[in-house]
Amino acid sequence: MTNDNVRLAFRIGYLGDSFHGSQIQPDVKTVQGELIRAFNQLNWLDQNQEGHNLVLSSRTDAGVNVRLNGGVVTIKRTLWEALTPRKMIRAVDDHLSDKIAFLDVHEVDDEWNPRIAKHRVYRYRLEGIESWQYPGEVFEEWLSLFIGIYDARNFARMEEGKNPMRKIYSCTPWVVQGRVVGFEIIGEAFLWNQVRRTAMALFKLSTGELTMDDIKNAISKPEISVDFGVAPPDWLVLWGVSWEKFPIPSEENTDFTFTAVPNELALERTMRSRWENGARLEMKSMLYHEWAYLGRLPIVRHNRD
Missing domain, CATH: 3.30.70.660 (Pseudouridine synthase I, catalytic domain, C-terminal subdomain)
Structure with a gap:
């Protein structure tokens, strides 16, 4: 990853009966799809990457509730430096329904993989x-x-x-x-x-x-x-x-x-x-x-x- 971009770890929760699972699928509402939609509305994702750089940690099926899951996303470093974590959390949360809670965000190394958990x-x-x-x-x-x-x-x-x-x-x-x-x-x-x-x-x-x-x-x-x-x-x-x-x-x-x-x-x-x-x-x-x-x-x- 170039110095122009920054890799951010985030944590979320969501109500399972509001989504057709966590992973993006065509023509149905999913958690990953809603997060990508919110980031796109904020113009925070590289449109050339079509949002594929937003990845969740644990896959969940439709109906399964989540207190705390996580993921990673890449955005421009200039944007991250202009924001505080507080502003970013509030901005993303404002673009999501109340069935998803965007809880926190932190900068991580380029190698950090949300799917490799303790x-x-x-x-x-x-x-x-x-x-x-x-x-x-x-x-x-x-x-x-x-x-x-x-x-x-x-x-x-x-x-x-x-x-x-x-x-x-x-x-x-x-x-x-x-x-x-x-x-x-x-x-x-x-x-x-x-x-x-x-x-x-x-x-x-x-x-x-x-x-x-x-x-x-x-x-x-x-x-x-x-x-x-x-x-x-x-x-x-x-x-x-x-x-x-x-x-x-x-x-x-x-x-x-x-x-x-x-x-x-x-x-x-x-x-x-x-x-x-x-x-x-x-x-x-x-x-x-x-x-x-x-x-x-x-x-x-x-x-x-």
Whole structure:
């Protein structure tokens, strides 16, 4: 890259049900497409490059919410020097819908690649799946099955040429105000649909459709193909992506609530639908409050003579 240009790392969040996924696609609204549109409206992208220099870190499917993802973009150095990070954040955010939050921006080296991260954190709200019942202490034993380095092809939609070996650092209960609502999984990187397929496997463990041996065999014998299904995207959140230079911020804003599923064993369909609608709004409310904390604008202090 010439000295005329500068490479900028940025972080964003977005509501999954407002987009047809994160990666740009023809004729549909995507997160990457909306970011390129905003930068083009600001005349900040090199038109000769057709916006392809704006790249996101983690790909997400339609419906998957994102608390904190990241990306990189190249702009003219003279423009970057004329702006402050505060002005740039506000300008980009003003050109986006309120379904995307443009949270921060930093100059990085020419070699910095947003797709090479230390780890990624996902959370899945299992209680959003109809008929889920928290199984008690055995839940942590189930979660421990998914920790380690293994061939995860039986928990993914495999893409041609993709290495199925994955490193999962931890898999723990997601607890909100003392109640287990789902699970958190942390890994170096994930295969397509890996977290949602893990969620469905956990759900089927809870219903008795699967056993722990089924999970162990799916991991230890990846050459024997199995399909445990894919959980809905609505209840999945990409909680954060961590890079060496940009770790996931510590959680100061944890004061949110999730309403528990009503206790009736067999919820009437309309009642269940209303609970789900309210629960989805709770997820969105959580994200907006998280973004309010994560997107605090840098303070610009003016010198006085």
